[in-house]
Amino acid sequence: MSRPLLGPLSHLWVLNANALLFINNVSFIDTALGQTSATAKVTLLWPVASAVSRVAAGGLSDRFERRISRTGFLFLAATTMTGVNAFLVFELQSVEVGAVIVGCCFGATWCLTPLIVDDEFGSASFGQTWSTLMVASALGGFMLAPIKDAAYREHTAPGARECYGVACYQAAFEASAGLAAVASLLSLCLARAWAREGQII
Numbered sequence: 001m002s003r004p005l006l007g008p009l010s011h012l013w014v015l016n017a018n019a020l021l022f023i024n025n026v027s028f029i030d031t032a033l034g035q036t037s038a039t040a041k042v043t044l045l046w047p048v049a050s051a052v053s054r055v056a057a058g059g060l061s062d063r064f065e066r067r068i069s070r071t072g073f074l075f076l077a078a079t080t081m082t083g084v085n086a087f088l089v090f091e092l093q094s095v096e097v098g099a100v101i102v103g104c105c106f107g108a109t110w111c112l113t114p115l116i117v118d119d120e121f122g123s124a125s126f127g128q129t130w131s132t133l134m135v136a137s138a139l140g141g142f143m144l145a146p147i148k149d150a151a152y153r154e155h156t157a158p159g160a161r162e163c164y165g166v167a168c169y170q171a172a173f174e175a176s177a178g179l180a181a182v183a184s185l186l187s188l189c190l191a192r193a194w195a196r197e198g199q200i201i
Contacts (some may be wrong), residue, residue, distance in 0.1 A: 007147070011077070011078060011107070011109050011113060011183050011187065012113065012133055012136055012137035012140060013136060013137065013143065013179070013183070014077045014078065014081065014140065014176075014179045014180050014182075014183040015081075015105070015109050015110070015137070015140070016137045016138070016140040017108050017140050017142075017143040017144045017176060017179060018081060018102050018105075018106070018144075018176055018180070019102070019103075019106050020142075020144070021143075021144050021148065021173075021176055022042065022046070022095075022098075022099045022102060022103075023042075023046065025148065025169070025172075026039050026043070026060030026099065027039045028096070028152075028162075028163075028168075029092065029095055029168075029169055031162055031164070032092075032162075032163055032164055032165060032166070032168040032169065033092065033093060033095075033166070039079045041096050042095070042096055042100075045100050045103070046099055046100070046103040047103075048103075049100045049101075049103035049104045049107065049108050050103045050104070050107035050110075051107060052104070053103070053104035053106075053107035053108045053111070054107040054108065054110065054111040055111075056108070056175065057073060057077075057107065057108035057109075057111045057112055058111045058115075060073070060111070061073050061111075061112060061115070067071070069083070069117075069191055069195065070112050070115055070116050071116060071190050072189035072191050073108065073112055074081055074109060074112055074113070074116070074187045074191075075176070075187040075188050075191055076106070076186060077105040077108050077109050077112075078105075078109075078183040078184040078187055079180075079184045080101065080104075080105050080185055081101075081102055081105050081176075081180040081183075082177055082180035082181045084101050084102055084105075085098075085102075085173045085174075085176040085177035085180055086096045086173075086177040088173045089170055089173045089174050089177065092166045092169060092173070093166075105187055113133070114126075114130060117129050117130055117133065119186060131149070137139055144172050144175055144176055144179075147171055147175045148169065148171070148172035150170070150171075151167075151168065151170070151171035151172060152168050152169070152185065155167045155168050156168075159176070184185055
């Protein structure tokens with residue numbers, strides 16, 4: 001039985017947008033803050049956090065499946081991302097901690113989403129459904145780029161090649177927090193809709 005893909009799609013869009021915001025720009029954020037310490041730490045900690053959270057999310061979703069649905073775990077991941085990005089709007093200096101937490105959310109969602117798709121759509125159509133989600137996630141990776149580039153150029157001093165100060169990336173994290181908030185709302189609606197039908201997904 002076909003279901004809306006809006007919930008899983010929203011998470012993959014937001015996750016890829018957040019992931020690329022951190023990974024592709026961590027060195028520039030370092031420069032904007034006048035430091036050089038975050039780049040190496042994020043490069044090391046991000047894949048570790050993502051890998052550990054994939055294992056943890058899968059185990060926890062199995063252990064507590066009668067109390068919290070997998071869509072409920074997705075809601076928690078998106079809500080956490082909302083809070084982290086909103087926090088970084090005001091405390092960009094904490095980008096290292098924020099990157100690790102978002103990395104955990106990234107790994108958890110990539111673990112849970114295929115399980116939800118398989119449960120909901122079945123194995124017979126898994127390939128087609130999952131490939132649709134992959135296209136959406138690839139497009140989502142470019143969602144924040146225009147906002148980030150415009151804000152970066154706006155706050156770059158005339159004649160300078162690089163931007164300095166927290167304002168260089170504030171708009172990007174504001175947009176990222178907004179997207180994550182929308183994903184949280186959509187995932188909550190998805191979880192409640194399936195709960196009304198008596199499904200634990």
